[in-house]
Amino acid sequence: MNTVFKALNDPTRREILQLLQERDMTAGEIVEQFTISGPSISHHLDLLKQANLVIAEKEGQYVYYSLNTTVVDEILKWFMQFKPKKK
Amino acid sequence: MNTVFKALNDPTRREILQLLQERDMTAGEIVEQFTISGPSISHHLDLLKQANLVIAEKEGQYVYYSLNTTVVDEILKWFMQFKPKKK
DNA sequence: TTAATATTTAGATATTTGTCTAAATATATA
DNA sequence: TATATATTTAGACAAATATCTAAATATTAA
Numbered sequence: 001m002n003t004v005f006k007a008l009n010d011p012t013r014r015e016i017l018q019l020l021q022e023r024d025m026t027a028g029e030i031v032e033q034f035t036i037s038g039p040s041i042s043h044h045l046d047l048l049k050q051a052n053l054v055i056a057e058k059e060g061q062y063v064y065y066s067l068n069t070t071v072v073d074e075i076l077k078w079f080m081q082f083k084p085k086k087k
Numbered sequence: 088m089n090t091v092f093k094a095l096n097d098p099t100r101r102e103i104l105q106l107l108q109e110r111d112m113t114a115g116e117i118v119e120q121f122t123i124s125g126p127s128i129s130h131h132l133d134l135l136k137q138a139n140l141v142i143a144e145k146e147g148q149y150v151y152y153s154l155n156t157t158v159v160d161e162i163l164k165w166f167m168q169f170k171p172k173k174k
Numbered sequence: 175t176t177a178a179t180a181t182t183t184a185g186a187t188a189t190t191t192g193t194c195t196a197a198a199t200a201t202a203t204a
Numbered sequence: 205t206a207t208a209t210a211t212t213t214a215g216a217c218a219a220a221t222a223t224c225t226a227a228a229t230a231t232t233a234a
Contacts, residue, residue, distance in 0.1 A: 001101070002098065005092070005095050005096045005101075006096055006221095008092050008095075008096070009092045009093055009095070009096035010221090010222080011089060012222090014088070014092075017169065018168070021168060021169055026180080026181095027180070027181055027182090028179090028180060028181080031181095036222085036223070036224090037223075037224060037225080038180085038181075038182090039181090039182075039183080039184095039223085039224075039225080039226095040222070040223055040224075042181065042182055042183085043182090043183095043221095043222075043223085044222090045182095046182085058181095058230095060180095060230095060231060060232075061179065061180050061181080061230065061231040061232060062180065062181085062231090063180080063181065063182090067169060069169060069170065069171050072166055072169045072170055075166055076163065076166055076167075079159055079162055079163055079166070080163075081105070081108060082104065082108055082154060082156060082159045083156065083159055083160075084156050093191095097191090097192080099192090113210080113211095114210070114211055114212090115209090115210060115211080118211095123192085123193070123194090124193070124194060124195080125210085125211075125212090126193085126194075126195080126196095126211090126212075126213080126214095127192070127193055127194075129211065129212055129213085130191095130192075130193085130212090130213095131192085132212095133212085145200095145201095145211095147200095147201060147202075147210095148200065148201040148202060148209065148210050148211080149201090149210065149211085150210080150211065150212090
């Protein structure tokens with residue numbers, strides 16, 4: 001959970017997740033969506049990868065990033081503990 | 088969402104939320120559950136308050152903290168956007 | 175093989191964050 | 205009123221973080 005919350009605690013990284021929710025993208029395509037440098041985005045992608053929120057797959061000289069939706073369920077489960085008990 | 092994720096990005100603060108899920112507690116009672124100093128806990132409580140995750144109510148010389156569960160729904164909704172679309 | 179393109183790694187730097195102690199504030203009690 | 209208790213505020217400091225530029229690595233194309 002620690003790496004997940006760390007990864008989510010940045011607006012750029014949350015935007016990246018939202019982009020990938022639409023479609024898979026290469027690192028370069030993601031960089032184009034922002035004004036910050038390539039290396040910075042690369043670092044953000046690394047943190048998202050560490051948190052298992054995204055998956056990276058190399059295809060030739062490109063690296064395709066996609067959302068790893070299975071982790072979302074874990075997060076949802078974590079938050080459900082705070083939903084007030086029924087009745 | 089920014090303040091929420093900031094607040095959640097710390098193990099102590101997440102533990103505080105879990106404690107408050109059990110029952111409301113005074114600042115002092117919360118401090119007792121940890122080895123870190125009172126002022127540090129007070130700071131954590133402030134961040135949780137800023138994120139609307141907890142509510143503080145003064146009663147005499149004590150301050151009672153309780154979970155604000157309404158925000159949980161907002162967070163859950165935010166995460167639902169990443170659930171893969173049906174079909 | 176050489177040059178171009180895509181991406182990551184390394185290292186530097188300014189900002190943010192978590193923690194502490196000391197002091198301030200507020201309330202209750204003797 | 206003076207003292208004790210509960211909590212927060214202020215200020216300092218070390219560690220973590222987001223960003224940058226320059227360099228390294230990998231792949232494709234000429």
